Amino acid sequence: MIPASFDYVRAGSVDEAIGLLSEHGEDAKLLAGGHSLLPLMKLRLAQPAMLIDIGRLRELSYVKEEKEYVAVGALTRHHDIAQSPVALASAPVLAHVAGQIGDPQVRHRGTIGGSISHGDPASDLPAVLLALGGTLVVQGPNGRREIDAKDFFLSFFEVALTPEEVLVEVRVPRSSGQWGFEKLTKRAQDWAIVGAVAVKTSDGVGVGLINMGPVPLRASAVEAAVTSGAKAIDAAQLAGEGTDPAADFNGSVAYRQHVAKVLVRRALEKVGV
Amino acid sequence: MKVDMTVNGTPESHDVAARTLLVDYLRDAVGLTGTNIGCDTTSCGACTVLLNGESVKSCTVLAAQAAGDDITTIEGMAHEDGTLHPVQAAFQECHGLQCGYCTPGMVMAITSLLKENPEPTEEDVRVGLEGNLCRCTGYHNIVASALVASRSPEMHR
Structure with missing residues (x-):
């Protein structure tokens, strides 16, 4: 399978990428590791006229500890996050989940920024970001702005980036506490049929859901129940609330909502709820 | 577009379309057919090569993305005298x-x-x-x- 024709240009800096995006608008797409975009292009589900390759911008590849948060450069590969001593110490759930994405070959290419700005509700990292209460830093022609993770995922494969903006940094609050991550797949490397993540945060327990609707979701009803003292087994019964999962060959809506309850209970138990 | 890279220690330079996948660059432009195409969907790993020493699925990398990089394929594994890796x-x-x-x-x-x-x-x-x-x-x-x-x-x- 071969993608439809496109023009390819390598951007030498974030500013150059923003300039090219401003010039070419929605005809252009950013290319980071390419592990979300290229498969879509090979299936001709995406046919951008221009690819702006930002994959070489090494200045956007880092995991840094700041006072209140861990800052991850948008072009940091899953492999590097999984191995990062900073991530392992101060955002261990992020390191763990990054190390579970796809397979080693995918993790050698795929980046956190690419995965998050793709906005696939079946991908793992957005749910982690929601559970942790993360922030996205995006850069456009008028400088940088910050977007709360809960405001970033708008609809199916649609995120809050404007066509000329580049996601440059992902911030998650430091959290060395307990966490639980549960993913149901039929084969090791597959996308989650359903997934759940629970994290102890300064505000209580954050719970994120994978593949339970057109966007990555936060299980607010479960979180509220935990805050008011519910045990894992009872709080998890609310995991289907506010969800709108797709029915497909992997399972019906009812099946996914059942699995979500099971996985949320397991994840909550791992954080001592 | 001209895409240059090093394959098994040999500099390669070929004029290919921007949409050329790394696996097709290796098989068709360079002529090394040891790298197989299996599923062509990033699943099966048959097309795995080393890009700067790390495994990647060459069906999901553009040749243009690998320009300037070091690629190792199965043909580059054995020693020159034929001794297997x-x-x-x-x-x-x-x-x-x-x-x-x-x-x-x-x-x-x-x-x-x-x-x-x-x-x-x-x-x-x-x-x-x-x-x-x-x-x-x-x-x-x-x-x-x-x-x-x-x-x-x-x-x-």
């Missing part, structure tokens, strides 16, 4: 293949795995090969090959 030798010793279609990708994936984890457990190998499918062997002898290769002195130099 320790991972290849282990596959021979352990009967790590039947039809052989997945084998080039398996060898490259294991080489990358052993670079990152020189003394893997059986579990490490099984998890580390999650991106490579084999429909003949049941994986048993492939895993054994990886473990035997990990004990080769040449892999620890």
